[in-house]
Amino acid sequence: MPPPDPLPGTAYGFLSTYKPVLPPRAPEVFVEAGHSSRADAGGQLSNPPRPNTPRVLGIAIPSPLRRLFDYRPCREAPPGGWQPGLRVRVPFGRRQLVGVVVECRDGSELPLADLKPVDTCLDGTPLPADWLWLCRFTARYYQHALGDTLHQAMPVLLRQGRPLEARTRERWQPTPAGLETDPPGLARAPRQAELLAMLRQHPHGLGTQAILAQSFTREQLRALADKGLIGRREEPLTAPWKAGEPLLAEPPLPLNSEQATALAALHERLDAYHPCLLEGVTGSGKTEVYLQLIEAVVGRGRQALVLVPEIGLTPQTLARFRSRFRVPVVALHSGLTDNERLDAWEAAASGRAPIVIGTRSAIFTPLARPGAIIVDEEHDGSFKQQDGLRYHARDLAVARAHHHGIPVVLGSATPSLESLARAHSGDWRHLRLTRRASRHAPARLELVDLRGRRRQGGLIPPVIEAIRETLTAGHQVLVFINRRGFAPTLACHACGWLAECDHCDARMTLHRQPPLLACHHCDRRRALPDVCPSCGSGDLRPLGSGTERTEETLAALFPEVPVYRIDRDSTRRRDAFERVLTEVRRGEPCLLVGTQMLAKGHHLPHVTLVVVVNADAGLYASDFRALEQSAQLLVQVAGRAGRAAHPGRVLVQTLHGDDPHLRRLAEQGYAALADQLLEERRAAGLPPFRFLALLRLESPREEAVNALGGQAADALRSWLGERGLAVDCLGPVPAPMERRQNRYHLQLMLASSRRSMLHEAGAGLVAWLEATPEARRVRWSLDIDPQTLA
Structure with a gap:
């Protein structure tokens, strides 16, 4: 498959042109012996396609093979003719698969008679062109199979062959006869009369489900319809908004001078590619700037796509947007049913939904009129897909905005170093919000030394006393501990045995609800031992604290105050998270114990004290991004304090209070630490000043990954030397957790100061792996721009 047309370099630099020099590979065709149409002596089909019909379709199939497969068109062509973007059902081996037409051409590498025909064309019109462009760009940039990219980027029901069309619902409303003062025929049908009276109060009509919810029946609806008193019409589940209708359901909030300046800057170039980094402290009103920008975009008849990092943020974001706008606002995230997801996707593609809100995968939502x-929270790591198609939604948002020629806004209180580097270089506009909407300044981090202090549930006495004072004053407290479970592990006090996972190089976490040992890497679980498996001692003790242990300690210390634990274990049930937040927002004194689920974007107006149980996890980790990510998390969780009428306080417990990075963060703020980290990255030749790709190898056989890793490194270094590419090949080395899920993991890193060379080297490495028989016995993946080395 030839690559898409190259685009000029833009903000992130990942649109720079490059043409990978690949080793030759097999023709992109699919043939099955014994299944061909008759051909004459010259190899021509006895039943050739009609004129103006392509003789060959290049189809992307959901498979890991990085190629198209050639098929002949079926006899019945779609109404608009064969075009890229049409879904087709084709034979593939012994299966029937849904693929997407990518190319229409007249020839193939093999005789046309040997090509299988398409079984069925599933679409009358092709899938949206902007969606197809984005998928092709994603597959090329992230070195991923196009067929699998297309498969992952469309809703499940489209993958299964469901047509892309709007579902409809019935809506009933009175006819002119039904609006008469005393319609005939209802004297002996009081329930029909009540139903008609209700419908008269809704001149635009009511849906069937809303009517049935009022204890009326379908028989009564049909009876009124037979009498000509009411009529029925079908309408899409997402009704379109008509230009000229009121746009806002409530007036916008007044802006302070910084917000007004930022919004004016965004309004300057609504019809052009305009990347902006909106850096605003927590509580500074970034969302209000978003809302007023969207008001301008939708008012011009265009659509806005809003990406949020976590599914937990989607309900509150949806509620705020729907309370502000009268137009349809649709959501796309993993919590939807397949039907709901397809409905939202179709409403966005058709243009009926002017506002689309979603998590990472929503970047692939087609828009009829992108604006x-x-x-x-552009810095958030959840925008990076960590398996399969390893794309970064933030980076694709920038690429997509460039393609459409529209503004893109990346907002955060703690921007990623990549985004800050683009803003500092002038490639992006840097907008700042330094003041909170409330009159209180953001709380500073107060470092609390843990050394030599007795702890209860991970908390030391001065911190417990601060919690008591805050609750006594009638306020709320958030205790942040980024480790779920009761304790990080279970240990024998007699011999030092530790509960370790049989399948991973990791310790098992002790849980109390229910009581068990669980590995948070492979989800392996086992019962708690009665005695030490090593020495037989019964003196088994939990080591460290998790959310369950801290919750238990606080419940014992403050029995009169409710304690709410928020982590992945406590919020598994649908809407559990929202129910807890609803209770918290009532304002009664309470204690919140949670992981990073609580740190992102939640407005908790009654929280005035935040306690960080342990700030040391990322200070000395092997991953070079760990310090950046830890600092972002600390600042984000600190931003939950003092967001309303009362000032906030943040206590950070640490064993390394004299660490220079931690002290700079506490005393000078995130911006000062980020500037220092950027200088350190520049000196070390690390992103964003250098570009990385990471080859990951895994297998249940350690010798298999070691052998393939060594061969791949040797072949790549030789290949780079022949072409004179300035790309470093580092490794192979074991992954930070070498054994996980009973598989051994090995890594090979590519690094270059030129992105085009890195991609060329990555393409060459992928081609070598695909042609190497040993690679078929090892699971491998190439991660472009990896966000973690784990």
Whole structure:
């Protein structure tokens, strides 16, 4: 498959042109012996396609093979003719698969008679062109199979062959006869009369489900319809908004001078590619700037796409947007049913939904009239897909905005170093919000020394006393501990035995609800031992603290105050998270114990004290991004304090209070630490000043990954030397957790100061792996721009 047309370099630099020099590979065709149409002596088909019909379709199939497969068109062509973007059902081996037409041409590498025909064309019109472009760009940039990219980027029901069309619902409303003062025929049908009276109060009609919810029946609806008193019409589940209708359901909030300046800057170039980094402290009103920008975009008849990092943020974001706008606002995230997801996707593609809000995968939502893209909390690691198609939604948002020529806004209180580097270089506009909407300044981090202090549930006495004072004053406290479970592990006090996972190089976490040992890497679980498996001692003790242990300690210390634990274990049930937040927002004194689920974007107006149980996890980790990510997390969780009428306080417990990075963060703030980290990255030749790709190898056989890793490194270094590419090949080395899920993991890193060379080297490495028989016995993946080395 030839690559898409190259685009000029833009903000992130990942649109720079490059043409990978690949080793030759097999023709992109699919043939099955014994299944061909008759051909004459010259190899021509006895039943050739009609004129103006392509003789060959290049189809992307959901498979890991990085190629198209050639098929002949079926006899019945779609109404608009064969075009890229049409879904087709084709034979593939012994299966029937849904693929997407990518190319229409007249020839193939093999005789046309040997090609299988398409079984069925599933679409009358092709899938949206902007969606197809984005998928092709994603597959090329992230070195991933196009067929699998297309498969992952469409809703499940489209993958299964469901047509892309709007589902409809019935809506009933009175006819002119039904609006008469005393319609005939209802004297002996009081329930029909009541139903008609209710419908008269809704001149635009009511849906069937809303009517049935009022204890009326379908028989009564049909009876009124037979009498000509009411009529029925079908309408899409997402009704379109008509230009000229009121746009806002409530007036916008007044802006302070910084917000007004930022919004004016965004309004300057609504019809052009305009990347902006909106850096605003927590509580500074970034969302209000988003809302007023979207008001301008939708008012011009265009659509806005808003990306949020976590599914937990989607309900509150949806509620705020729907309370502000009268237009349809649709959501796309993993919590939807397949039907709901397809409905939202179709409403966005058709243009009926002017506002689309979603998590990472929503970047692939087609838009009929794109007007702006907003990425909230752009620094968040959840925008990077960590398996399969390893794309970064933030980076694709920038690429997509460039393609459409529209503004893209990336907002954060703690921007990623990549985004800060683009803003500092002038490639992006840097907008700052330094003041909170409330009158209180953001709380500073107060470092609390843990050394030599007795702890209860991970908390030391001065911190417990601060919690008591805050609760006594009638306020709320958030205790942040980024480790779920009761304790990080279970240990024998007699011999030092530790509960370790049989399948991973990791210790098992002790849980109390229910009581068990669980590995958080492979989800392996086992019962608690009665005695030490090593020495037989019964003196088994939990080591460290998790959310369950801290919750238990606080419940014992403050029995009169409710304690709410929020982590992945306690919020598994649908809407559990929202129910807890609803209770918290009532304002009664309470204690919140949670992981990073609580740190992102939640407005908790009654929280005035935040306690960080242990700030040391990322200070000395092997991953070079760990310090950046830890600092972002600390600042984000600190931002939950003092967001309303009362000032906030943040206590950070640490064993390394004299660490220079931690002290700079506490005393000078995130911006000062980020500037220092950027200088350190520049000196070390690390992103964002250098570009990385990471080859990951895994197998249940350690010798298999070691052998393939060594061969791949040797072949790549030789290949780079022949072409004179300035790309470093580092490794192979074991992954930070070498054994996980009973598989051994090995890594090979590519690094270059030129992105085009890195991609060329990555393409060459992928081609070598695909042609190497040993690689078929090892699972491998190439991660472009990896966000973690784990």
